[in-house]
Structure formats: structure tokens, C-alpha cells
Amino acid sequence: MKSTDITLIGSGTAATVTLIQLFQKLKNDPEKQPKPRILVIEKSEELWTGVPYGYRSSINSLIITSVHDFINEEEKPEFYSWFQGDLADWVPFYKKNGGEVAERWLQANLNWIETSQWEKIYIPRSIYGRYLKHKVNKLLEEGKKLNLADFSTIKAEVTDIKPLEDGNYEITVESQEGILSKLVTKKVVVATGSAPVRKICSLEDGPVLYINDIYEPSIDKNLETIRKTLNNTSVDKDRNILFIGSNASVIEMIYLMEGDSTLSRLINNITLVSPSGALPHPTAEETLSEHPLPNLDKLSTAGSYDIDSLVDAATEEIRLAMVGGAHMDYVATIIGTTLKMLESLSEDDQRAFIAIHAIRLRNQFRRAGSEYIRAVRIMENLNKLKILKGKFQKMVPSEHGVSLQYEAADSGSAITHPLAFPVVINCTGSDDLNISASRLLYNLINNKICRMNLSRKGIEVNEHFEAAPHLYIFGPLLGGNKNKLIHFWQLENAARLTGLSPHLADELLAN
Numbered sequence: 001m002k003s004t005d006i007t008l009i010g011s012g013t014a015a016t017v018t019l020i021q022l023f024q025k026l027k028n029d030p031e032k033q034p035k036p037r038i039l040v041i042e043k044s045e046e047l048w049t050g051v052p053y054g055y056r057s058s059i060n061s062l063i064i065t066s067v068h069d070f071i072n073e074e075e076k077p078e079f080y081s082w083f084q085g086d087l088a089d090w091v092p093f094y095k096k097n098g099g100e101v102a103e104r105w106l107q108a109n110l111n112w113i114e115t116s117q118w119e120k121i122y123i124p125r126s127i128y129g130r131y132l133k134h135k136v137n138k139l140l141e142e143g144k145k146l147n148l149a150d151f152s153t154i155k156a157e158v159t160d161i162k163p164l165e166d167g168n169y170e171i172t173v174e175s176q177e178g179i180l181s182k183l184v185t186k187k188v189v190v191a192t193g194s195a196p197v198r199k200i201c202s203l204e205d206g207p208v209l210y211i212n213d214i215y216e217p218s219i220d221k222n223l224e225t226i227r228k229t230l231n232n233t234s235v236d237k238d239r240n241i242l243f244i245g246s247n248a249s250v251i252e253m254i255y256l257m258e259g260d261s262t263l264s265r266l267i268n269n270i271t272l273v274s275p276s277g278a279l280p281h282p283t284a285e286e287t288l289s290e291h292p293l294p295n296l297d298k299l300s301t302a303g304s305y306d307i308d309s310l311v312d313a314a315t316e317e318i319r320l321a322m323v324g325g326a327h328m329d330y331v332a333t334i335i336g337t338t339l340k341m342l343e344s345l346s347e348d349d350q351r352a353f354i355a356i357h358a359i360r361l362r363n364q365f366r367r368a369g370s371e372y373i374r375a376v377r378i379m380e381n382l383n384k385l386k387i388l389k390g391k392f393q394k395m396v397p398s399e400h401g402v403s404l405q406y407e408a409a410d411s412g413s414a415i416t417h418p419l420a421f422p423v424v425i426n427c428t429g430s431d432d433l434n435i436s437a438s439r440l441l442y443n444l445i446n447n448k449i450c451r452m453n454l455s456r457k458g459i460e461v462n463e464h465f466e467a468a469p470h471l472y473i474f475g476p477l478l479g480g481n482k483n484k485l486i487h488f489w490q491l492e493n494a495a496r497l498t499g500l501s502p503h504l505a506d507e508l509l510a511n
């Protein structure tokens with residue numbers, strides 16, 4: 001049976017930035033003995049890019065903040081200089097593979113890249129994937145030459161992890177051909193990304209194209225199937241697409257659909273139904289000189305408040321910060337003040353804030369760059385986009401697909417939408433971990449090896465990232481934790497993962 005010291009499960013950003021740190025630390029300590037045996041197990045076709053930065057996203061999918069906010073502060077000089085140096089290779093490659101959307105993006109952004117106006121640029125996520133691959137492959141090559149570690153990868157899905165009596169872990173992997181095998185490791189990192197999306201219906205075999213997860217098998221393949229389905233829909237007015245939920249993928253899909261003129265012409269209507277009835281705000285470009293906090297000030301002056309009144313006050317302030325676009329400097333003041341005021345509440349309240357309330361607040365200041373917002377406006381102006389505020393109830397099969405039944409937020413009444421939808425796309429959130437479609441997460445929770453934290457979408461860890469001795473969690477599954485090191489509202493953020501990765505690497509290299 002294969003035996004290793006450190007096993008990373010997944011090879012997305014979380015695992016990749018950790019691996020980079022491991023090798024950088026090993027480079028600084030070349031005499032370290034014995035050489036660690038490091039293994040990465042990844043189930044998909046590609047290493048080092050994960051879901052957002054590789055083939056499962058579109059080459060044209062953009063980041064949701066400017067690149068200035070996206071890249072970790074310490075990494076900026078290295079990334080910017082690599083990016084500018086790579087332009088001669090990347091621009092022709094991008095033009096060739098990104099089509100109309102790429103042409104338009106380059107026209108708007110190339111000059112800003114050359115003149116380093118990073119606050120204005122929302123890069124295609126694929127560039128970051130290209131950077132990560134370049135960086136980690138270079139380090140791995142050096143590591144091999146210098147014999148820093150015994151490094152290997154396996155393409156397979158991890159389905160289970162079990163503690164052994166000697167303190168090691170037994171990992172079960174399943175190959176693409178369905179062959180099961182086991183290996184043993186001293187330390188294991190679960191870096192498998194966000195929990196899989198919740199399935200909202202089982203329409204796969206019906207008269208409708210139901211896409212449960214737009215990144216599976218990939219956005220490009222799904223766009224192709226959508227195009228075919230709409231082409232096969234004989235009546236123009238029935239060429240409709242229904243989005244259920246309004247997570248970040250919706251605006252990404254609208255951008256990609258609008259940018260593809262053939263597809264955009266084909267679409268009669270895109271309808272989106274979600275409880276918030278809102279897409280991300282445009283990011284405001286101006287910074288405000290004042291950040292009034294009337295509701296938080298009132299609570300503070302009154303001197304007594306509980307978690308609910310604090311969250312309500314913060315909600316009201318965020319509403320002010322969203323007037324005329326998302327003013328993130330103002331949001332930062334609101335968050336800072338709210339966290340300060342939270343300190344006088346109980347430890348339980350503080351945990352509940354991080355795991356539950358903060359997610360509600362965060363949804364209020366979702367934002368996107370001008371390219372994404374422009375695509376939404378164009379589709380709205382063409383009368384091709386309709387956003388419904390309400391709760392999805394069910395889909396009823398109809399002659400040309402399905403019709404939507406939802407509960408309208410304003411009246412509470414059940415409404416059957418008049419359009420037929422041959423395409424339905426699920427953009428809701430993920431399932432609770434105890435019922436997750438990931439066999440690994442399901443087993444970890446139900447076999448009581450790890451515990452869900454209060455958010456139910458994240459795993460409880462200590463300040464060493466451990467869910468159990470030497471079983472580490474890294475990436476979005478850390479969300480909802482509150483301890484000395486990990487206490488962020490959201491860990492689905494590349495810059496934060498990069499910032500935390502040296503700490504995890506230290507834990508993994510410690511004897």
C-alpha cells in the first residue's frame with residue numbers, strides 16, 4: 001500500500017498555494033531530512049487551476065473584484081510583472097481561443113494592463129490559472145533538481161478517509177474506471193473546494209435541459225448544449241432560459257451569453273427567480289469622504305443591543321453604502337464597526353455572526369465589474385432579461401419545456417410564469433455537509449471524523465486548520481469558523497487563501 005507523509009486532496013487554488021509554500025519552505029531548508037513524501041490527489045482532468053481558474057470555467061469568465069483587490073498584497077509585484085511579461089504569448093492565445101468576448105475585453109483592457117492601472121481591470125480568471133500553473137510547475141521542477149521532496153500526483157476521487165490506530169489515515173480513492181484502492185498518510189489536507197451544489201430537481205431525462213452545476217463538465221460544454229437546445233426549439237418565443245437562484249454564476253453566464261452574438265440573438269428571454277431578486281451591484285469608482293453610520297451609532301449610544309439588532313443595523317448601513325454602486329470603502333467601515341461592536345456580545349453570538357449572519361450581510365454587497373454589469377444592462381435593454389423576486393416552488397412540464405411556479409416576494413401568492421423554458425439552470429447554493437453529494441464530505445461528517453460548523457457548509461477546525469489530529473481543512477470549507485487564526489466572513493477568496501497558506505505549510509512540515 002502506498003504510504004506518504006502529506007496528502008493534499010484536490011488541486012485547486014487552496015492546494016496549489018499550499019504546495020507552493022511547502023516547496024518554498026523546503027527550498028529554504030534544503031538539508032531537511034528525511035525528505036517529505038508529498039502526494040496530490042485530483043479527480044478532474046487538470047492540475048493547479050481548480051473550478052474557477054481552469055477548463056471547467058470559460059476562458060472568458062472574469063474575476064468579481066478588480067485585480068488590485070484579487071491578488072494578495074505580497075504577491076502583487078510578482079503577479080503584475082509576470083502578467084506584463086507574458087502578454088506577448090498570452091494575447092494571441094487569448095484572441096484565438098476567446099472569440100468575440102476576448103476581442104472586446106482586450107480592446108477595453110490592454111492599454112490599462114500595459115500602463116499598470118490595476119484598479120480598473122477585472123481579469124479573465126483563466127489568467128490566474130495560467131499564472132498558478134507556471135509558478136507551481138517551476139517550483140516543482142526546482143524541487144526535483146534539488147531533491148527537496150518525493151512528490152507525486154494521482155488522478156482519482158477520494159471517497160473516504162479513516163483514522164488508523166497508529167495515528168495515520170487510510171485514504172480510499174476511486175479511479176475513473178471505478179477501481180478502488182487504499183493508501184496511508186501521516187497528514188491529510190481536504191482542499192476540495194465548496195461543497196457541491198444542492199440539486200433542486202431531477203429533470204435530466206425530461207423534455208428540458210436541466211443544468212445542475214454549470215461548471216460540470218464545463219461551462220463551454222454547457223453553453224454548447226444550451227445553444228443546441230435553443231436551436232432545436234422551433235418557435236422563437238419559446239427560446240427561453242430559466243435561472244433558479246442568483247449566485248455569482250448567473251452574472252457570469254449572462255456575460256458569456258451576451259458576448260456571443262449568435263447565442264444572444266437566439267435567446268428570446270432569460271428569467272431569473274431568487275429570494276433577493278438581485279444581481280451584484282456595480283462597483284462604485286469614487287471613494288466617499290464620509291461614511292455615516294446612523295443605525296449603528298444609535299445602537300452604540302443606547303448602549304444595549306443584541307445580535308439581531310446589531311445585524312439589522314449593519315444591514316441598514318450596507319443599504320446606504322450601495323446607493324449609486326457598491327462603495328467598498330464604506331462597507332469596510334461598516335464591517336469594522338460591526339465587528340468592534342460584536343466584541344461586547346457573547347462568544348456564542350460571535351460564532352453565530354461569523355457562521356450565519358455575516359453571509360446574509362455579504363450577499364447584500366455582492367459586486368461585479370463594468371463588463372459584467374454592461375452585459376446585464378444590454379440584455380435588460382433588449383428586453384431579454386427579467387428578474388423575479390420570489391421563492392422557486394416547482395417546475396411543471398409543458399409542451400415546450402417547463403413552466404415555473406414561484407411564490408412572489410411582495411404578495412406571497414403562488415404565480416405560474418407564462419413562458420415555457422426549454423433550458424433550466426440551477427444557481428442556488430450548496431447542500432448542508434451531512435447530506436452532501438460529495439461522498440468524501442458525506443462520509444467525513446456521517447462517520448463522525450469531522451463536524452460541521454454552525455454554517456452547516458463548513459467544517460469545524462482549530463487554529464491549526466485541524467478538524468481532527470493531522471486532518472486539515474483548507475479552502476471554502478473553512479468558512480463559518482471562528483478562532484484565533486481563522487475568523488473570516490468568507491474564505492472563498494483567493495487572496496485570503498494565499499495569505500493563510502504559509503501557516504498551513506508550517507503545520508504540515510512540523511514534526
Ligand SMILES: Cc1cc2nc3c(=O)[nH]c(=O)nc-3n(C[C@H](O)[C@H](O)[C@H](O)COP(=O)(O)OP(=O)(O)OC[C@H]3O[C@@H](n4cnc5c(N)ncnc54)[C@H](O)[C@@H]3O)c2cc1C
Pocket residue numbers: 009010011012013014015016041042043044049050051052057062063064065070156157158159191192193194440474475476491492493494495
Ligand atoms: C466559479 C467561481 C468563481 C470565483 N471567482 C472568484 C473571484 O473572482 N475572486 C476571488 O477571490 N475568488 C473567487 N472564487 C473563490 C475562490 O477563488 C475559490 O473558491 C478558490 O479557488 C477555492 O479553491 P479550492 O482549491 O478550495 O477549490 P476548487 O477550485 O474548487 O478546487 C478543488 C479541487 O478539488 C477537486 N476535488 C473535489 N473533490 C475531490 C475528491 N473527493 N477527490 C479528489 N479531488 C477532488 C476538484 O476537482 C477541484 O479541482 C470563485 C470561485 C468559484 C467556484
